[in-house]
Amino acid sequence: MNKVKTKxxxxxxxxxxxxxxxSLESAEMEFIREHLEVCSHCSxxxxxxxxxxxxxxxxxxxxxxxxSRRRIVSEVVAKHNQKPSANKKKRSLQLILSGTxxxxxxxxxxxxxxxxxxxxxxxxxxxxxxxxxSGRAKLSGRELKPSVxxxxxxxxxxxxxxxxxxxxxxxxxLQKSDSFVQINxxxxxxxxxxxxQGSIFVTVKRQSEDPLVExxxxxxxxxxxxxRFQLEVVKNSVxxxxxxxxxxxxxxxxxxxVAGGQSFNLNDSAPDKLSTRTADWLKSNFDRLDYFASGAxxxxxxxxxxxxxxxxxxVNGIDFGRTPASFRSQDRKVKLQVAHKGFxxxxxxxxxxxxxxxxxxxxxxxxxxxxxxxxxNSRGDEFPEKKDSRKKVDKDTDDNxxxxxxxxxxxxxxxxxxxxxxxxxxxxxxKKLNEYMAAARKFARENKWRQAAAxxxxxxxxxxxxxxxxxxxxxxxxxxxxxxGHPDRAKTYFQLYINTRKxxxxxxxxxxxxxxxxxxxxxxxxxxxxxxxxIADYPSSYQYKKARHRLKEIQPPVSSSQKEGDTxxxxxxxxxxxxxx
Amino acid sequence: xxxxxxxxxxxxxxxxxxxxxxxxxxxxxxxxxxxxxxYIAGGxxxxxxxxxxxxxxxxxxxxxxxxxxxxxxxAFRITIRRCMRHFKKRQRRRFLYLKWKQEPKNSLPAVEKxxxxxxxxxxxxxxxxQLPPERRIVLILRFVYQYKLKEIAExxxxxxxTVKDRLxxxxxxxxxxxxxxxxxxxxxxxx
Numbered sequence: 189m190n191k192v193k194t195k196x197x198x199x200x201x202x203x204x205x206x207x208x209x210x211s212l213e214s215a216e217m218e219f220i221r222e223h224l225e226v227c228s229h230c231s232x233x234x235x236x237x238x239x240x241x242x243x244x245x246x247x248x249x250x251x252x253x254x255x256s257r258r259r260i261v262s263e264v265v266a267k268h269n270q271k272p273s274a275n276k277k278k279r280s281l282q283l284i285l286s287g288t289x290x291x292x293x294x295x296x297x298x299x300x301x302x303x304x305x306x307x308x309x310x311x312x313x314x315x316x317x318x319x320x321x322s323g324r325a326k327l328s329g330r331e332l333k334p335s336v337x338x339x340x341x342x343x344x345x346x347x348x349x350x351x352x353x354x355x356x357x358x359x360x361x362l363q364k365s366d367s368f369v370q371i372n373x374x375x376x377x378x379x380x381x382x383x384x385q386g387s388i389f390v391t392v393k394r395q396s397e398d399p400l401v402e403x404x405x406x407x408x409x410x411x412x413x414x415x416r417f418q419l420e421v422v423k424n425s426v427x428x429x430x431x432x433x434x435x436x437x438x439x440x441x442x443x444x445x446v447a448g449g450q451s452f453n454l455n456d457s458a459p460d461k462l463s464t465r466t467a468d469w470l471k472s473n474f475d476r477l478d479y480f481a482s483g484a485x486x487x488x489x490x491x492x493x494x495x496x497x498x499x500x501x502x503v504n505g506i507d508f509g510r511t512p513a514s515f516r517s518q519d520r521k522v523k524l525q526v527a528h529k530g531f532x533x534x535x536x537x538x539x540x541x542x543x544x545x546x547x548x549x550x551x552x553x554x555x556x557x558x559x560x561x562x563x564x565n566s567r568g569d570e571f572p573e574k575k576d577s578r579k580k581v582d583k584d585t586d587d588n589x590x591x592x593x594x595x596x597x598x599x600x601x602x603x604x605x606x607x608x609x610x611x612x613x614x615x616x617x618x619k620k621l622n623e624y625m626a627a628a629r630k631f632a633r634e635n636k637w638r639q640a641a642a643x644x645x646x647x648x649x650x651x652x653x654x655x656x657x658x659x660x661x662x663x664x665x666x667x668x669x670x671x672x673g674h675p676d677r678a679k680t681y682f683q684l685y686i687n688t689r690k691x692x693x694x695x696x697x698x699x700x701x702x703x704x705x706x707x708x709x710x711x712x713x714x715x716x717x718x719x720x721x722x723i724a725d726y727p728s729s730y731q732y733k734k735a736r737h738r739l740k741e742i743q744p745p746v747s748s749s750q751k752e753g754d755t756x757x758x759x760x761x762x763x764x765x766x767x768x769x
Numbered sequence: 770x771x772x773x774x775x776x777x778x779x780x781x782x783x784x785x786x787x788x789x790x791x792x793x794x795x796x797x798x799x800x801x802x803x804x805x806x807x808y809i810a811g812g813x814x815x816x817x818x819x820x821x822x823x824x825x826x827x828x829x830x831x832x833x834x835x836x837x838x839x840x841x842x843x844a845f846r847i848t849i850r851r852c853m854r855h856f857k858k859r860q861r862r863r864f865l866y867l868k869w870k871q872e873p874k875n876s877l878p879a880v881e882k883x884x885x886x887x888x889x890x891x892x893x894x895x896x897x898x899q900l901p902p903e904r905r906i907v908l909i910l911r912f913v914y915q916y917k918l919k920e921i922a923e924x925x926x927x928x929x930x931t932v933k934d935r936l937x938x939x940x941x942x943x944x945x946x947x948x949x950x951x952x953x954x955x956x957x958x959x960x
Binding site for chain 1: 788791792795796799803808817820821824825828829889890893894911912913915917918940943944
């Protein structure tokens with residue numbers, strides 16, 4: 189038999205079905221039959237095909253009832269009709285799954301960037317690089333732990349989880365408990381920090397050979413040579429508050445110089461003035477920073493508690509927060525004061541042995557309601573007796589530490605009476621100016637405006653030569669105007685400022701205050717005059733719009749009668765002169 | 770023929786929206802589909818499933834039926850393709866996860882022997898089940914359904930040469946199987 193396929197094989201194979209059904213012409217049938225006899229390929233195919241012929245139609249092999257037709261059909265129809273929703277479900281599930289995977293991947297990449305890449309980028313390939321992570325920082329929900337202990341001169345933990353680093357080169361950093369700082373390359377000339385979150389207070393010693401300190405934040409870099417400032421990462425921004433000195437800030441917006449007394453939001457394009465309150469707050473923090481950075485923690489632990497708790501604790505004149513509190517002191521002599529509102533302050537001087545820990549409990553006595561003589565304190569320092577009974581409350585915050593020698597201690601007292609003063613005390617003040625200021629501001633913080641005003645008035649009277657009195661005038665004027673509702677008095681103070689300090693830094697405030705006071709008093713004519721000059725003089729001030737608005741508001745009734753009853757202040761006479769300028 | 774053709778087409782039109790018509794259509798096509806699947810995968814564990822998914826596929830793609838051929842032919846083609854897809858998918862899965870697991874040898878379920886059916890046919894179909902799915906399908910289309918090679922290539926959606934190759938290899942392995950089987954040896958010897 190032929191085992192090789194030929195062309196005729198092709199033809200035969202193609203016609204096999206028809207041959208089996210014998211529906212071909214006789215000549216072809218003959219040809220195929222002959223071929224099948226010689227060709228083994230084709231005969232196998234033919235036998236197979238002829239044998240299986242008819243199976244597709246008859247289906248004799250298939251078991252009849254192996255599948256229940258009815259069940260399957262109904263199932264399929266049901267599936268077909270519910271399919272879209274099932275598909276949708278599946279698709280949404282897939283979407284959620286892929287979404288989670290993508291988010292997780294992004295989070296991992298992000299975390300990796302912060303953990304590894306970012307620090308590498310700051311100091312590429314520097315030898316001896318140290319990366320330190322401290323504070324209660326959490327990045328992507330994961331707590332970061334210190335990798336290597338930094339080379340710092342001193343690391344001091346204060347109360348409330350604050351940490352103070354004393355870095356080589358005289359740089360000190362007070363790190364708030366919620367913040368997260370990486371300290372890089374401490375061994376090198378340049379100190380580089382990365383503030384990720386929270387806030388830090390930084391003091392850099394000014395020395396020409398000092399290493400440059402550079403602080404990177406999420407919004408920009410702060411370059412420092414010698415200065416004191418606070419950096420805080422807030423929502424979507426970073427705020428720099430300069431206490432002293434000058435720094436260079438590099439942000440996306442450009443390079444800026446920020447000087448002492450200014451605050452700067454790193455999203456902005458220009459620095460702002462620092463409010464006095466913020467400056468005070470900065471000062472107290474820097475005082476504490478100095479105190480601890482000088483190694484004050486080294487020796488003695490002192491724990492202070494009081495009844496009632498929550499009293500203000502001051503140590504050597506520095507605010508240490510509320511009781512119960514603990515602190516460390518290197519000084520052998522420590523002066524404590526525990527004060528609570530409505531209670532007589534507790535004062536004590538203690539002398540400590542080396543490495544001695546001490547517990548102090550202050551039991552505070554409630555102050556009598558009637559005006560009283562203050563209790564004598566350990567130093568026997570006496571306060572001037574005051575006729576005004578309101579002053580009694582001031583004593584709570586009095587502080588007789590003489591830690592800071594101010595310029596005002598030896599100053600001569602020139603008395604300058606204001607016509608509107610009702611307080612006629614003539615005693616020579618023994619308290620320092622700063623203390624009065626602090627007390628006044630504390631009252632202002634606690635919304636005790638009357639007492640704050642009394643303090644300010646006292647300062648004005650008792651320290652007529654102090655440079656602070658100008659500030660006091662403005663603050664007093666604002667309190668009288670906005671809080672106590674004495675526009676006439678307020679006007680007096682503003683006018684006093686305008687008269688005594690021509691070209692002062694707060695002149696704008698004073699004039700604006702005066703305008704407002706005049707508005708309150710209903711002196712339209714004067715007000716309009718003042719507004720016009722104000723608008724002319726300060727076209728770029730933030731009160732400008734308000735002034736324009738106010739002027740529009742009151743100008744139509746220009747002719748309206750001016751009240752004549754303003755005789756209470758002597759200074760009003762100068763008003764027209766000013767408006768003509 | 771043309772009348773039934775018309776009827777079929779109307780039924781398909783109805784089945785695209787009405788449930789009752791869908792049921793009717795599936796009842797009509799059921800035997801055709803079941804037979805095809807039985808020949809292709811009669812001994813397979815997924816036989817039941819394959820009947821179902823084939824029917825489902827037919828319902829889902831009713832919109833693409835243009836009426837160029839009879840609905841039965843059309844359904845048969847869809848069934849073949851769907852089954853092939855199923856085999857491929859399963860193979861991929863097996864390759865990934867279950868390669869270590871030997872695929873169980875297929876054997877047809879016990880068939881009631883009727884006098885008219887020769888033992889030989891039964892045996893041959895049984896042997897078909899031991900071939901790889903693609904070859905099996907080509908062999909069945911060729912010998913049971915007696916399609917031409919061109920038609921087969923069209924049905925299984927493969928190039929003609931692939932089909933030829935599969936057919937050739939399928940026949941070869943079938944012959945081998947036959948030689949090893951005592952009951953068919955006689956028959957094969959006569960060739």
